[in-house]
Amino acid sequence: MKITDIRTRYLRLPSPAVSGDNLQDLLIIEVLTDEGIIGLGEVHTNPDAARAIIDGSGYHTSSRGLREILVGEDPGEIGRLWDRMYALTQSYGRRGLAVHAISGIDIALWDILGKALGKPVYQVLGSVRRTSVPAYASDLTPPGHDEAIQTARRHVDAGFRAVKLGWGALGSDIAADIELVRRLREAVGPSIDLMVDLGMPVALDDAIRLGRALADYGVYFLEEPLSPDDLDGWRRLVDQSPTPVACGEKETTRYGFRDLMERGGLRIVQPDVARAGGITECLRIAALAELHRVRVIPHCWSSDILVAATMHLITTLSDCPYLEYNAMEQPLRTQLITEPIRPRDGIVHVPEGPGLGIELNEEVAGRYEIR
Template sequence: MRITEVEPLVLRLPDVDVTRADGTQDAFLVRIHTDEGIVGLGEADTSPYLARTMVEMPSSHSIARGFRELLVGENPLEIDRLWRQMFLGSYHYGRAGAALHVISAIDIALWDIAGKAAGKPLHELLGGARVGEVRVYASEVMPETPDEVRRIAERIVDEGHTALKLGWGPLGGDLRRDEELARTARDVLGPERELMLDGGMAYTVKSARDLLRRLEDVKLYWLEEPLAADDYGGYRRLSDAVSVRIAAGEADSGIAAFRALVEQGHIDVLQPDLARCGGCTVARQIAALAYERGVEVVPHCFSSGVGVAASLHFVATLDRPTFAEYSVADSPLVGRLLTEQFTFRDGKLTVPSGPGLGVELEQGLLERLRVP
């Protein structure tokens, strides 16, 4: 089998609010075509226009290659070798950031091809599923007012979710307001549901400690990314000083960053985004690291249904699966981009069982949102 085309897809909603930290307003997908008719699908949570350029661009020299040129003619089943080839071929402009995001999308698509070629779901190729359903936490951007928080929390309770994360938005600007917003969410959720906060890198070590002291009786499941992504010293001081789990990793790519979060930052929950970290190939390394060091792994995913599918397969293979993230943002990229929606029951999503990712794109919506 050989790769015949690497097709980048940029999707964008008609109206984008750039003041919101909301990754469901546009998307970058990739389809990898083969000479046997198998097409693999992947996603990168990144700047879609920049990602498309990295695929389509002509190569400058041996370590500044365009990804299409690197891959056409290759065997898509040689995933590890192609991952290293892409990493080295983009070394001059990559090694992290957007280049690793694009490698993530391509890697997911290659694993999708491998599953389809074998007639097996992705989780079987990744080591086998421990569970057939994955508990998810509903995820939404923190609004400005307690009334808006109450409406979101009431909606997710009515829908049957057992956990809610709210993040970014106004958090970090005023601790009294942060406390009020979090308490409003807890009042609606009750004691039986989990509540997480995503600090959006808006806190200092001292202000994060103060917030957790104020919210001690609110019983947060975790405080996510209150500090800059690579502030390992700050994370260590914070994690060592509080009892609430500290989570981080959504912004990181490559295994070294996650090892630093554990060993230097003393993080309790690693949050690799399969559409950023390096795809399934690096996610497997992160899972092994987490198992060895006894920390939790909960993948970040605030993008399209393609990313959700990859996350579900990954979490199903973990030795100690807890949660996957599931955006409840009102975006067609989350809820309507796939031909079949995920099965949600009792706070859990069923892991897809079809070959590869087990999902297909809804072509009508794809063409309406596609940017030429």
């Protein structure tokens, strides 16, 4: 089998607005083969920029476009192709955007391999430890405390046993954040796991203050109160916060996660399969985390393409208590595949069909595609 082309499809809601919801637009990846098998993936980043990485030409050995690197290659040689993409984009890549684009293609290559073998990706990966996992409802923080409490209660009533609120006004007033968490705990009771995601960094002293205060309310983890580059700050925060802290959605490759674990001291890392390097690199990150006895709870805030890819990864993880589940109601989240992935009693099951086990809803994709 040979790769014949890579298609990029840019989907966007009619009236996007700057906010913490980065599923207002989406870049879908389709890897085509000479045997008619099409692999499906997505890139979790700026779509226009990622499209340029994939579609662009390049004549310097280490500054090439991903399509020209891959056309004519055997899609089943996934590890070799990952290394080739990484090596031939090193002049402008190595971290960040280029790895985001590689991630989407890598997901699609695993989809092809599973389809070619007639097996779901998790069976091809081997080392199956689970085929289902509890999901935590992940949502943006409404502007008012009463609205936030209503949001959390709605997710608990829907069957989720864990809820994360993030971004929004969080981080602008630490005392108000602590009061919100106090009220959330009072509203949902002691048996629900609560997570808090600041999204953007605050001062180290404020992060330490939060870490100490939120421990009184049993917060499961405090996410991204610091920049992923502030490795010394993470080390100090981990040492002083009784609340577990987590980071990783903005990091890429095993090298970045090695720094978070070894220099930053992180005990929970959150690689995003559509950013950190795809399934291939997330397996490497997970192996490194297991060596360091660090828990992996992947970041997963996008369409059901990413949910499916993340679930296949989670089947292999030695220690993963939750799937992050974007609980927002908007079409690119809820309608993009023909059989949407939904929790049952708060539990999500890995898709069982060949490859990723999902199929794109072409009517919905066509409705939002920017041609």
